[in-house]
Amino acid sequence: MNKAIQQAVKLYPSVIDYLSLPNRLAARKAAPIPRDELERRLTRLIGGVERRYLSVLENSGGSLPFTFWQDYERDLREQIAAPMRSQIEQSFTNYSDYVNFIDQAGAVGDIDTAMTRAIDEVARGVADTSRRQFEALLREGVSYDEIVERMALRFSSGHAEQIAITELTRAEAHFADALASRLSEQGVQSQIRWQTSEDEKVCPICSPADHKLRDEAINTPRGGWNGQTWGDRFGRPPAHPRCRCLTIVELPTRRPSG
Numbered sequence: 138m139n140k141a142i143q144q145a146v147k148l149y150p151s152v153i154d155y156l157s158l159p160n161r162l163a164a165r166k167a168a169p170i171p172r173d174e175l176e177r178r179l180t181r182l183i184g185g186v187e188r189r190y191l192s193v194l195e196n197s198g199g200s201l202p203f204t205f206w207q208d209y210e211r212d213l214r215e216q217i218a219a220p221m222r223s224q225i226e227q228s229f230t231n232y233s234d235y236v237n238f239i240d241q242a243g244a245v246g247d248i249d250t251a252m253t254r255a256i257d258e259v260a261r262g263v264a265d266t267s268r269r270q271f272e273a274l275l276r277e278g279v280s281y282d283e284i285v286e287r288m289a290l291r292f293s294s295g296h297a298e299q300i301a302i303t304e305l306t307r308a309e310a311h312f313a314d315a316l317a318s319r320l321s322e323q324g325v326q327s328q329i330r331w332q333t334s335e336d337e338k339v340c341p342i343c344s345p346a347d348h349k350l351r352d353e354a355i356n357t358p359r360g361g362w363n364g365q366t367w368g369d370r371f372g373r374p375p376a377h378p379r380c381r382c383l384t385i386v387e388l389p390t391r392r393p394s395g
């Protein structure tokens with residue numbers, strides 16, 4: 138990629154939104170955003186939406202605006218789109234040597250599909266969970282002030298951060314699946330391997346799956362997994378809230394670079 142573009146992206150990160158996808162991928166590869174920085178950005182954006190809608194709840198005196206949940210979901214979707222897109226684009230750059238010899242145009246289309254799907258799912262999932270909680274409280278006959286208190290509690294105490302961490306993981310896993318099925322359509326059989334984040338945050342839930350292939354039966358000393366695969370058990374990451382595990386697409390004889 139053009140040096141001038143790289144320089145511009147470094148100085149003004151938002152320039153990246155105006156580049157074509159191939160140039161964006163090159164820029165991501167040249168200046169990757171660390172995962173924890175993306176988590177913080179996403180946390181801040183989700184927190185902003187939650188505070189805004191909490192104040193609508195507080196001020197509505199019990200009769201929510203007709204489009205409340207719809208608006209909440211739409212705003213979430215708008216806010217999370219950019220960081221989740223960066224995350225998926227960044228994973229894609231790790232696989233550039235795969236897609237170069239297969240079908241770049243098709244693979245580029247896959248990223249876009251995986252992105253849209255992940256972003257929609259996250260916004261819908263988060264909005265639905267909040268809505269279900271709110272409606273359950275209404276059905277229980279809890280007073281409106283109490284409902285506002287409980288929703289405030291839901292939106293505080295690390296809720297936005299939990300969504301950010303978990304959903305970045307989900308986005309990445311969706312992308313890995315999309316890439317694997319694209320490869321398979323091209324007649325290339327790949328394998329998907331689970332990889333925990335291998336830092337101090339790894340939890341006992343995911344550690345038996347570490348470095349195992351999707352169809353590999355896992356036996357744990359106490360029989361917790363009993364020959365199940367991680368595919369049987371979790372489908373794909375995240376395995377639990379705040380899961381930071383990855384799935385890596387591998388060709389039988391090659392591994393992704395970077």
Ligand SMILES: [Zn+2]
Pocket residue numbers: 333340343374375376377380381382
């Ligand atoms: Zn995990």
